[in-house]
Amino acid sequence: MSNEVVTNARLRYFEFPGGLGRGALITFDNGADPKRPNTFGPGGLASLAAALDEVERSDAKALLITSKPYSFSAGADLGPGGIMTSGMSPRQVAETGHDTFRRIGELAIPSFALLNGIAVGGGFEVALHCTYRVASSAGGPFGLPETHLGLIPGWGGAYLLPRLIGPAGAVQVIVENPLSNNRMLKVPEALALGVVDAVLPSATFVADGIRWAHDVLTGAITVARRPVDDAEWAPAIARGRAFVAGRTHNAFPAPGMALDLIEAARTRTRDEGFAAEDDALVACLGTPELRASLYAFNLLTRRGKRPIGVPEGVEPAPITRIGVVGGGLMASQIAMLFASVAKLPVAMVEVSEERAEATRGRIADLATAEVQRGRWHEATARRYTSLITVSADLGSLAACDFVIEAVFEELAVKQDVFRRLEDVVSDACLIVTNTSGLSISAMGEGMRHPERVVGMHFFNPVARMPLVEVIAAEHTDERTLASAFAFAASLRKTAVRTADTRGFVVNRLLLRQLSVLFGLVDDGLTLDAAMHASDALGLPMHAFQLLDLVGGQVALHLNRTMAEAYPERFPVSRFLEGVVGLGMRTLDRDGAIVPEVAALASQTSSRTADDARVAVEEALAQEIAIMLDEQVVADVSQIDLAMIIGAGWPFALGGISPHLDANGTSRRVVGRDFGAGL
Amino acid sequence: MTLRDVVLVDAVRTPFGKAGGVYANTRADDLGVAVVKALLERTAIDPALVEDVGIAATSQTGDQGVTLGRSIGLLSGLPNTVPGYAIDRMCSGAMTATTQIASEIATGMIDVGIAGGVEHMGRHPIGSNFDVNPRFLVERLVAPDALNMGVTAENLHDRFPELTKQRADAYAVRSQQRTAAAYAGGAFDAQLIPVAARDPEGAWMLISRDEPPRPDTTMEGLATLRTPFRPNGRVTAGNASGINDGATAALLMRESTARELGLTPRARMVAYAFAGVEPEIMGYGPIPATTKALMKAGLGIGDLDVIEINEAFAVQVLAFLDHFGLAEDAVHVNPYGGAIAVGHPLATSGIRLMANLVEHFRRTPDARYGLTTMCVGLGMGASIIWENVR
Secondary structure (H helix, E strand, O other): OOOOOOOEEEEEEEEEHHHOEEEEEEEEEOOOOOOOOOOEOHHHHHHHHHHHHHHHHOOOOOEEEEEOOEEEEOOEOOOOOOHHHOOOOHHHHHHHHHHHHHHHHOOOOOEEEEEOEEEEOHHHHHHHOOOEEEEEOOOOOEEOHHHHHOOOOOOOHHHHHHHHHOHHHHHHHHHHOOOOOOOOEOHHHHHHHOOOOEEEOHHHHHHHHHHHHHHHHHOOOOOOOOOOOHHHHHHHHHHHHHHHHHHHOOOOHHHHHHHHHHHHHOOOOHHHHHHHHHHHHHHHHOOHHHHHHHHHHHHHHOHHHOOOOOOOOOOOOOOOOEEEEOOOHHHHHHHHHHHHHHOOOEEEEOOOHHHHHHHHHHHHHHHHHHHHOOOOOHHHHHHHHOOEEEEOOHHHHOOOOEEEEOOOOOHHHHHHHHHHHHOOOOOOOEEEEOOOOOOHHHHOOOOOOHHHEEEEEEOOOOOOOOEEEEEEOOOOOHHHHHHHHHHHHHOOOEEEEEEOOOOOOHHHHHHHHHHHHHHHHHOOOOHHHHHOOOHHHOOOOOHHHHHHHHOHHHHHHHHHHHHHHOOOOOOOOHHHHHHHHHOOOOEOOOOOEOHHHHOOOOOOOOOOHHHHHHHHHHHHHHHHHHHHHOOOOOOHHHHHHHHHHHHOOOHHHOOOHHHHHHOOHHHHHHOOOOOOOO | OOOOOEEEEEEEEOOOEEOOOOOOOOOHHHHHHHHHHHHHHHHOOOHHHOOEEEEEOOOOOHHHOOOHHHHHHHHOOOOOOOOEEEEOEOEOHHHHHHHHHHHHHHOOOOOEEEEEEEEEOOOOOOOOOOOOOOHHHHOOOOOOOOOOHHHHHHHHHHHOOOOOHHHHHHHHHHHHHHHHHHHHOOOOOOOEOOEEEEOOOOOEEEEOOOOOOOOOOOHHHHHOOOOOOOOOOOOOOOOEOOOEEEEEEEEEEEHHHHHHOOOOOOEEEEEEEEEEOOHHHHHHOHHHHHHHHHHHHOOOHHHEEEEEEOOOEHHHHHHHHHHOOOOOOOOOEOOOOOHHHHOOOHHHHHHHHHHHHHHHHHHOOOOOEEEEEEEEOOOEEEEEEEEEOO
């Protein structure tokens, strides 16, 4: 049964100044704490409908709609207890939204949305039904993220937005932004696009919005809208289709359906447009992509914030001084993360004064890059860099209570670092490795206190990648583990706990993918087929892009590490060895395979890209089943979460396991579904 | 040091609310933001021209505690180059902010300043943050009840037996009637800044009128009210101001600056004075303060064409009128009614008086001099004499 947190539409009347008469003012408010945004479920829609009943019968000269501070509406509640679990059929969901919202646009009086905060999805569509939209200077973000989730804006957005701001803007808001890491509109962009008609200061926004509405009603303000030319549509739609093909290889239906709706909005009537949205929404609501997307959405928004496997009732150790052993790019990025987010002093140690000086330069360069991108003020950069000291003396780490190593990925090197470290730091100091795949238990061998050793695997680029794998080694105690999770949270990273098995989660599956694919290349698969093997999955990068990003050397090293543990499943391909031997990137600037690399492949096989995709899917299903048997993670959702935020795998695949279930790969390979909690 | 002429360019206020009423869910400082921002918008001056912001509150704690002149300035969109301060002289806070900013202008230290007052008595009841020095009582420096304003009003009735409850009630009815007439005549249109506030259900409402007035007040009705400050007393909720929330602000300038900016000065400051009296009869304060201000101005009471006196209590206004030999229904005294009707959010009221004064000046070009005056807790009075700028 539904346990909807109902967003009420509270209706009040007020007197416009100057004898203009009464205005009706609706406030959306779910009565919850400020962090929980207003949403629409069956109860919320019914509350709005009841308010509109009353407005229709009133003498109000205008309807104004606003909300509790900073949250206009985040649209349909897609979480547990939301509209998807309300017992409504997909068609009822589509039609109830339309039936309610369209009444705003069909009132005999003008309507104004006073957007004082987030307005996305259905929350943005309700504003599109209004005659005018005004944003608070502290308002936003605005957007229609539906296609990001495998949906289409089906409560009027796909029809109304292109007719309001033109097809080019609509394609950007409805398709391009959602498929670009779900980018949202800030207030100035919304104004420039014509999505909002005016921006008013946040200080007295609702009062100013009422005054603005008054001035529109009296004609003191006229709202100019850019006329939309018929000739704009074809190029805008073509641009959108090219964008979708480039981004997802049309692996998922929703973006294309949204473009179809935008295209047809030019000539459709309201009734036709809304009916088409109903049909499209119903089509989306039944798809496995949507179920997978909602699963992924909930993983990120809810479960991702509460990691699984944190020891309960264990007080984390306070962390006040950090040490970093190593001064390479990864070590420098990690040091900068600690300084800029945790704002703690960081002591770095390199093997020589010469290398230390190079590291100082690297730190300075990282800070300069942030300043040049406009993310940091120069003074901010100085604050962070001044927290970082670099020396060639391991003894400088003596006072640290957390030391992480990011030296060369060689077990013996890391063991040596750990043993020498133990002579320098206190017995309570956490000793952490950023290894991307080596045995952490082995690193702790011979240590007096291996219980304070733990893995924290950051991803490159460290500042942007939200995932950190937290790895419990054989002797890791609960306090150490709890401290690692607490520290990850303070760094605003999402932590996934994994066992001390090679490659942990993300690298293990990425390497399995590359190993299978390049093995097929060794057997004659064409490079073209290998390149397009992941098209139908909509992965953000194909195998060669991934290889060039990681670097051939690193990939080969990782592959060998995996092969040592699992020789049958991670064979090192001749192709990969050849690429590393060439010492060059596989792709040129235009994304074509360079001739030297092409020459490494016989390309004699008639197997297609789709054959290769099936082989990759089967390998992934097998690997996931083995990982679950090995208890690498608590459950399959943690694998999906890690692949979504650690490798950018699509929402529409639900990471990966829902997709493997949906197309039957799991049953075929493993004999069962993974059954992630969709 | 040569003094320069100081003019009042604009004075505005939020509609006043009853404690626990329309502003129950609105922050005190946000009320202040509404009026400061409105001053800037109405006069369309470059905010960077403002050189100081003095905002008063009696209870400088919580949402009235963050150096109001500075915090409200920043929240209202003034550039961070504009300084500000908080100031307190109880009920005359805004009046003191006005004389302070005016003095900065007169002495040539600034050309443009904003004075204001904020008081959310629903959130900060008078005395809620007091820690009164015990010496006051142990050494009998003041009577034990000198800090209870209602009791000081009763004391005033005792001191001047001719100030009867009958006269106080009649005065109160007139205040309500004059306020109702002023509303009907649009006298408050220029000074009221509508404020959006959320009601107990979270719904936004537009507050564009004062909440306290009771235009249907009658002598008969007032006779039935209890006297909360003593048995068989004379002071009731009907012949006193209430417990209120609100904010006021005024834009003050050097007169030549106003003219350079193309702004119309509404009133020129002539003189001001603050005076102390026995705390037990704090309502007597306007008499010595006004006497002193008139002396500084070289004027007599008969030179004043309009008097805006704060009605903390009817008895205190009657004491003033009797002292200066003015009729208790004198048409030039509180022509638009007063605090008994619209309310008295302590530190804000001084500028409300100025807003009424300039409205009267605007409507009555023949009027030359005017007075704004009020009684102040712990036994003080505050008075400013203004000249109509015609």
